[in-house]
Amino acid sequence: GAGVSQSPSNKVTEKGKDVELRCDPISGHTALYWYRQSLGQGLEFLIYFQGNSAPDKSGLPSDRFSAERTGGSVSTLTIQRTQQEDSAVYLCASSLGTGRFGGYTFGSGTRLTVV
Amino acid sequence: AQTVTQSQPEMSVQEAETVTLSCTYDTSESDYYLFWYKQPPSRQMILVIRQEAYKQQNATENRFSVNFQKAAKSFSLKISDSQLGDAAMYFCAYSDAGNMLTFGGGTRLMVKP
Numbered sequence: 001g002a003g004v005s006q007s008p009s010n011k012v013t014e015k016g017k018d019v020e021l022r023c024d025p026i027s028g029h030t031a032l033y034w035y036r037q038s039l040g041q042g043l044e045f046l047i048y049f050q051g052n053s054a055p056d057k058s059g060l061p062s063d064r065f066s067a068e069r070t071g072g073s074v075s076t077l078t079i080q081r082t083q084q085e086d087s088a089v090y091l092c093a094s095s096l097g098t099g100r101f102g103g104y105t106f107g108s109g110t111r112l113t114v115v
Numbered sequence: 116a117q118t119v120t121q122s123q124p125e126m127s128v129q130e131a132e133t134v135t136l137s138c139t140y141d142t143s144e145s146d147y148y149l150f151w152y153k154q155p156p157s158r159q160m161i162l163v164i165r166q167e168a169y170k171q172q173n174a175t176e177n178r179f180s181v182n183f184q185k186a187a188k189s190f191s192l193k194i195s196d197s198q199l200g201d202a203a204m205y206f207c208a209y210s211d212a213g214n215m216l217t218f219g220g221g222t223r224l225m226v227k228p
Binding site: 031033035040041042043044045048050056059089091093098099103104106107108109111 | 119121157158159162165206213214215216217218219220221
């Protein structure tokens with residue numbers, strides 16, 4: 001696609017429910033990143049996929065968070081047993097190879113509200 | 116671990132005037148990149164300008180320029196001839212061989228007509 005697409009744009013869920021957030025990167029981009037932006041804060045790195053390599057999961061805050069990337073394209077971030085502190089905007093970005101050279105393209109994010 | 120600090124939570128500038136946003140970072144790496152991103156209410160992060168650490172010359176993109184002081188680990192953004200459309204959150208970010216971006220906490224820029 002022309003840009004990075006994220007769905008849903010907004011999601012309200014009840015505490016304790018599981019949620020799935022989707023990211024569709026730019027076609028051909030080998031790298032995909034997930035970030036979390038809490039209200040009024042900067043972006044916090046969650047997970048990074050590069051090609052067929054094992055993902056860098058060092059930013060995932062707990063074992064309730066997981067992500068997968070199927071076929072080197074679409075990625076899904078799953079949050080199990082959601083808590084109120086999970087409320088945030090979840091941003092996805094993709095890059096062609098090494099992002100710092102070629103640039104990172106961000107989606108418009110999913111705003112997750114846990115009530 | 117690398118850290119990025121933006122000490123100005125909010126800044127205000129009169130339309131057509133110049134404003135400078137501050138950013139400092141900490142790293143032990145010698146090869147890295149620095150970025151300024153703009154985030155309007157649409158939430159999408161838009162690249163404003165990028166600086167490669169090994170280049171001494173400060174990057175410039177139209178009305179946007181940086182003052183990169185490598186020894187001081189400082190990377191400020193200057194916006195000249197400010198326009199109403201410049202109003203947004205601005206984030207300073209860092210990237211090295213690890214490839215992911217490390218962001219500062221952001222500065223909210225308000226532009227007064």
